[in-house]
Amino acid sequence: MGVTDLRGVSGESLNMTDNTEPTESGVCTPPEHTLHRRLFLQGAMGAGATSLLSWNGLFSLPAIAEQAKKQQKHCILLWLCGAPSQFETWDPKPNSIYGGPFKSVPTKIPGVHFGELMPRCASIADKLAVVRSMKTKPNEHFQAINLLQRGAPPREPFIRPTLGSVLAQQLGHLDSPIPNFILLDPCPEGNEFKEFKAGNWAGWLGAQYGPVRAGGEYKLADVNRLVDTTTQDFEQREALRRFLTKKYQNDRASTAAASENAVFSRVKGLMSCAELFDMNKIKPKDRERYGPGNFGLHTLMARNLVENGAPFVMVSNGMPWDCHVFQHEIYQMLVPEVDRIIFNLINDLEERGLLDKTLVVMMGEFGRTPWLNTSRGRDHYPDAWSLAMAGAGIKRGVVVGATDKDGVDVIEKPFNEKNLFATIFTALGIDPYVEYDAPDIATSYRVEDHAQPIREILA
Amino acid sequence: MTALETKTASPVADVKLTAAKSLKLPTAVLAVDAHPEGKRLFAACLDGGIYEISADSGEHKLLGKHESYASGVHYLSKSDTVVSAGYDGSLRWFSPAEGRQSRAVKAHKFWSWKMRVSPDEHLVASVTGQFLAGGYKYEPAAEREPSVKVYDAETGALRWALPHVPPTLSVAFSPDSRFLAAGNMMGEVRVWSLETGKQVATWTTPDFTSWGIIKSHHYLGGIFDMAFSPDGREVCVCGMGPMVDPMAGNGRQTWQRFAWGDAPPRKVLEIKDAEAGTGLMESLRFHPNQKLFLMAGRLAQGKWNVGLFDTASGHLLHAQDTKMRVCDSVWLNGGSRLALGGATSQERATKDGRYPDFGHIKLYDVSGQGA
Numbered sequence: 105m106g107v108t109d110l111r112g113v114s115g116e117s118l119n120m121t122d123n124t125e126p127t128e129s130g131v132c133t134p135p136e137h138t139l140h141r142r143l144f145l146q147g148a149m150g151a152g153a154t155s156l157l158s159w160n161g162l163f164s165l166p167a168i169a170e171q172a173k174k175q176q177k178h179c180i181l182l183w184l185c186g187a188p189s190q191f192e193t194w195d196p197k198p199n200s201i202y203g204g205p206f207k208s209v210p211t212k213i214p215g216v217h218f219g220e221l222m223p224r225c226a227s228i229a230d231k232l233a234v235v236r237s238m239k240t241k242p243n244e245h246f247q248a249i250n251l252l253q254r255g256a257p258p259r260e261p262f263i264r265p266t267l268g269s270v271l272a273q274q275l276g277h278l279d280s281p282i283p284n285f286i287l288l289d290p291c292p293e294g295n296e297f298k299e300f301k302a303g304n305w306a307g308w309l310g311a312q313y314g315p316v317r318a319g320g321e322y323k324l325a326d327v328n329r330l331v332d333t334t335t336q337d338f339e340q341r342e343a344l345r346r347f348l349t350k351k352y353q354n355d356r357a358s359t360a361a362a363s364e365n366a367v368f369s370r371v372k373g374l375m376s377c378a379e380l381f382d383m384n385k386i387k388p389k390d391r392e393r394y395g396p397g398n399f400g401l402h403t404l405m406a407r408n409l410v411e412n413g414a415p416f417v418m419v420s421n422g423m424p425w426d427c428h429v430f431q432h433e434i435y436q437m438l439v440p441e442v443d444r445i446i447f448n449l450i451n452d453l454e455e456r457g458l459l460d461k462t463l464v465v466m467m468g469e470f471g472r473t474p475w476l477n478t479s480r481g482r483d484h485y486p487d488a489w490s491l492a493m494a495g496a497g498i499k500r501g502v503v504v505g506a507t508d509k510d511g512v513d514v515i516e517k518p519f520n521e522k523n524l525f526a527t528i529f530t531a532l533g534i535d536p537y538v539e540y541d542a543p544d545i546a547t548s549y550r551v552e553d554h555a556q557p558i559r560e561i562l563a
Numbered sequence: 564m565t566a567l568e569t570k571t572a573s574p575v576a577d578v579k580l581t582a583a584k585s586l587k588l589p590t591a592v593l594a595v596d597a598h599p600e601g602k603r604l605f606a607a608c609l610d611g612g613i614y615e616i617s618a619d620s621g622e623h624k625l626l627g628k629h630e631s632y633a634s635g636v637h638y639l640s641k642s643d644t645v646v647s648a649g650y651d652g653s654l655r656w657f658s659p660a661e662g663r664q665s666r667a668v669k670a671h672k673f674w675s676w677k678m679r680v681s682p683d684e685h686l687v688a689s690v691t692g693q694f695l696a697g698g699y700k701y702e703p704a705a706e707r708e709p710s711v712k713v714y715d716a717e718t719g720a721l722r723w724a725l726p727h728v729p730p731t732l733s734v735a736f737s738p739d740s741r742f743l744a745a746g747n748m749m750g751e752v753r754v755w756s757l758e759t760g761k762q763v764a765t766w767t768t769p770d771f772t773s774w775g776i777i778k779s780h781h782y783l784g785g786i787f788d789m790a791f792s793p794d795g796r797e798v799c800v801c802g803m804g805p806m807v808d809p810m811a812g813n814g815r816q817t818w819q820r821f822a823w824g825d826a827p828p829r830k831v832l833e834i835k836d837a838e839a840g841t842g843l844m845e846s847l848r849f850h851p852n853q854k855l856f857l858m859a860g861r862l863a864q865g866k867w868n869v870g871l872f873d874t875a876s877g878h879l880l881h882a883q884d885t886k887m888r889v890c891d892s893v894w895l896n897g898g899s900r901l902a903l904g905g906a907t908s909q910e911r912a913t914k915d916g917r918y919p920d921f922g923h924i925k926l927y928d929v930s931g932q933g934a
Contacts, residue, residue, distance in 0.1 A: 186778060201590070201610070201918050202909065205632045205650045205674070293777045295808075320780075397696040398780065424779035429812035429843070433730075434783060436673075437694040437701065475909035478888045479812050479843075479861060480591070510912070 177496055177532045178410045178462040179271050180449070181418040182403065184442065185249065185297045186426030187489075189472035189482050191511060192219045192435050193442075194490035195236045200510045202474035205432055216503050221439035224447035225492075230501035231450055231459075232494045233561035237505020239518040240470060240486040245296035245426070248469035248486065253300070254307070255525030256552045262545045263307035267528065268416050270550065272313045274534045275415035281376045282414045283316035288402040290320025291422030308542040315418070316374070318381050319402045380409050393448045399424075400445045407452055410462055425468055429479035442466075450494050459495045463531050467491035474511045488514045491524070497531025497563050504560040522555030530557045573873040575854045577931035578881050580869070580901060586621040588614065588922030594636045594678075594891040595904030595924060596645075601895035603659070605645050606904055607633035608922055613647045615659050618895075618902075618926065626657040627664040635678025635689065639716060646716065648678035648689050654714060668719045670712045676732045677788070680716060681740040686757065687714045688736065690745050692729020694782075700774070701781035703728055703748060711745050713757065723760050727753055735789045735798070744798050744823070746786030748772060752798060754823050766828040768819055771802040773809040783809035787845045787860075792874070793853035797831060798823045801844040801858050813841040813863040816870075820877070834858075834872075838879040840865015846891050851898040852933055855880060859889035859903060869903065887923050894929075901927040 189204075191197055196208035196219040208217035211229035218226045225232065241257075242248040251257060254264040265273075268285040276284025285305075294301070306314040379385050386404060394400035399421040406417040427434050446466060453459040471489025472482030488507045494500070506516035529536040529550060536551040586604075594607035597618070604616040611629040613636055616622070629649030636647045644665070645657040652671035657664050671691035678689045690711050697704030710727035711734065714720065725745070733746045742763070744754045750771045754764040772784045789800045797820045804815030819833040844860035855871050862868035867882030868889060889905040903925045910919045 207631070291778075291780050295778055395696075396698050397701050398699055400696075401699070422775075422777075422779050424775070424781065426778055427810055429810055430783055433694065434779075434781070434810070436730075437696055437781065441696050475911060476591075477908045478906065480888075480906075481810075481812075512911070 176413065176415070176461065177275050178414065178458070179267075179275070179416045179496075179528070179532060180403075180406050180410060180462060180464045181267065181416070182442070182446070182449075182464065182466045183418050183420035184425050184466065184468040185294065185420050186245070186423035187248070187468040187470045187472060187484065188425040188438075188442075189427070189431070189435065190236070190488070190490040190507075191472070191474070191482070192439055193222060194218060194234045194492055195507060195511060196220070197474075197509065197511045200474070202476070202510050202512075204476070206435075213501050213503060219439065221435065222443040224443045228447055228450055231454070232492050232501070233498045234490060234492045234503045235505055235519060235524075235558060235561065236490045236503060236507060237514040237517050237519055238471070238489045238491055238524070239514050240489075240520055242470070243484050243486055245423070245469060245484075246299055248484075249297060249300045251521050252467065252469045252524075253305075255521050259546060259548075262548065263304050264548065265307035265309040265313065266305045267525065268315055268418050269306040269309050269313040270529075270534075271416040271532070272315075273309055275532065276313075278312070280413065281374070282380070282409065282412060283374070284415050285313060285315040286406075286409055286414055286417045287315035287317045288319040288405055288417060288419045289317060289421065290398040290402055291420075291424075292320060294420075294422040295426075297420070297423050308540065308545050308548075319405070319419075320398060377412065380412055381405065394445060397441050400441060403445045403449055407449055410453075411456060411458065427472075428477065428481040428483055431472075431476070431479075431481040446492075453495060461496050463496040463498065463528065464494045465491070465528065466493070488512065493527075493531075493561065497533070499561050499563045502561050504558060517560070519558055520555070522551055522553060523558050526551045526555050526557040527562065530562060573854070573876065573878070573880065575850075575852070575871075575873065575931065575933050576880060578855055578871050578933075579930050580871070580881060580883055580927040581930065582925065583900070583928045584618070584621075584926040586616060586618075586924040586926070587920040588616070588623060588924065589918070589920050590922045591906030591909075592890060592904035592922045592924055593632060593634050594647075595893055595902055596636050596638045597893050597895050597902060598638055599640055601900055603638075604902060604924060605636045605638050605659075606922070606924060607636035607647050607649070609633075609906070611649060611651070613645060613655070613657060615645075616924065624662070626659060626662060627655060629653060629655065631674070634675055637678065637680040637687075639680065639684050641684050642717065646678070646680065646687055648675035650674040652691065654678070654687060654689060654719070656719065666719050668714060670714070672708050673729075676730060677734050679734050679736055681736040681757075682738055683740040685716055685740065686722060686736070687716045688712070688734045688743055688745075689714075690727070690731040690734045692727070692731045692747070694730045694748060696781070703730065703782065705729075710747070711743070711753075711755075713743065723755070723757065725753075725755055725760065725762075727751070730785070733786050733789045733800070735791055737791045737795045738793060739795060742791070742795070744789055744791065746789050746800050748782060748785030750784075750786060752786065752789070752800065752821070752823075752828075754798070764823045764828050766821060766823075768800070768821075768830070770804055770817060770819065770833075771800070773806045773814065775807070775809045777808040778810055779808075781809070784814065787843065788847040790847050790849055790856070792820065793849055796822060796824060799847055799849075799856065801847040801860075803841070803843040803860075811863075812843060812861070814843070815839050816842055816844050816858070816860065816865070816868075818844065818847060818858050818872070832877040835878065838870070840867060842868060846889055846903075848892050848894060849874070850929075850932060851894055854933055857892055857894075857901070859885075859892050861888040883927075885925055887925070895926075898932055899929050901929055903927070 197203045207220040211226040253266040272284035394404040470486035473485040526536040591609035631650035633649040656666040673693040675689040695704040709724035710731040711725035713723040750768040786800045801818040806814040842861040842863035846859045849856045859869040870882040
């Protein structure tokens, strides 16, 4: 192994370097590998040799695997960072002075229209739940991203875990080779989102519930076993490494060694599912339906990961929705893309029997102003915005909440981030009101203030 | 000769704009034109409306409406007709005298980004194209309909349907009405003969297009307006320089001139670094005296959003900040007056439910422009 850039544990980038020089043949054979290595392998090969590119590979007993598979819930968050405009998507106002140049199209739900750039979503509106009355407070990206990712305002110095970390803990399996929280984000930048990405995602839950980041430039590098290393050799070396590191950890009471062991475990898991992160392995027909843009292809990757057992996958692509200028010019491309992606994702999950146990959430951190600025862009607007959900625990074909004729304010059923998180947890069968059991934190609950879920969209 | 000497040697070195009148419209002005006498203005507006406006009183009357934003307008003096274009993809003809629409032609499935009329008033050209993702890096997809359409101004009959890579944002006729040029988001310019419909030149300039690095991995920008030089030998294009964040709108205010008849076409002149601020430039017009040209748009950073440039040297002669985004411009009264159409920000409705006006036409007297 060379350097593995494994992003995500607690937001950190962990660069693991093995300085062992390869032999001429390219096979890594450090001297200690010859020392009694078979002694460490007893029992290890059984699990190690199992193919892990299938759900059954996660479990030693097929019956347990089948049972777990039936019960497993998943969540895909299409994180439309930068904050999409509700006017061009879920809550068009074509007759308003603020409506913009796009019209609206009727949907499968009688009397409900979406923006004209979303005809495919309109055709599956009977599978979606749309909330048109989100009303939150922060008006700036970082604060709003933080709020919508964590579900409650910050309370320093305690760091609340993000949605993905909570779901990783609640839906995931600690021994799963497929990471419990995967962040697919092909755009490594993103202004405030970049700043957020560099922070602590898992909060008081601990680093093991942080995301593994992949996508775009974030390749899962060096997770392929060298071609001339047999599975047996690999397992032998890994067992030796584990033994020595554990011994070091015990002798020295080293937390660093413990962290390293955790990272190695994760990398080993990634090695077994690396193909799921390989864009070249995507079928051309799927590529055509979701692509050609990188957001679509990474959403397709998320579908494949969920199909193979990943509990939570978040797909983002920088902050493309923050259109203070060129709003119409960018939206004419972005909205049709996301329309096609949502359409294919929902239909694919349904065809695969996964929609009823996979919650798909499509949202940004706030909405956009009704009024256009001088550049004919729309600015930040948390006062009245929209999001959509579909799948596990969610009623199909429902629109809840309403804004006034110009989309300036919510006139019916305002909901905030706490209502949203209560909805997501409830839909996934997770108790929203459990008190966190973590050392040295103030009394905190999964959803604060006993905020109610959006019952109108719960199945 | 130094730059300053070149500038001061210009026969129009003392050209100056003096604000004369400011007219308000309920909604943003995306295009503006005028009757040759300059008393009657015509505006294409964000509400889809095509308005006739008195340059003296500012009173305006609605001639008719597009079904989405109206993006182009031109007064045909020979037939006392107004032709317009809009985001509904249609071209429409209006009779100001009768106050009614006389013809509508569905030119495009998508928006008409820009419309121009040939100097001899025989032809109307309109350009279109939706930006759709065509590749992993969001390169624009190939066109789904002809990006350039040319119609007979008198009959509305289609003369030419010409290919380009969408979105095609700008279009211009040569002074002799024999050639048509069109530019797109990727900085590609194509020139066609209007006698044969054959493409006679093409080139690409990379200096108007952004690929977002910071917030978004996709392309944006392009050539927003263009004009042939008065002698017809050059095509001058304008827009905004590349940005790492396409949504910042702070690319360099940019124009470039190309000798399109050379093989291959070559850049002959461009805006001087020291004279440019930042912001999208959307309007480019040569003065009737041919000795200067105007570039105008939106100011992001710098001192001006309307600049007058010496045709010979390319130097900035005079500049102003109009405190609005300029979308279009037209010279009036043989060049002694200038009309700028544009907008400020839309605002919240007032407590009594009124929507504040945010469309503007600003009139300037032009002095020192020579004979």
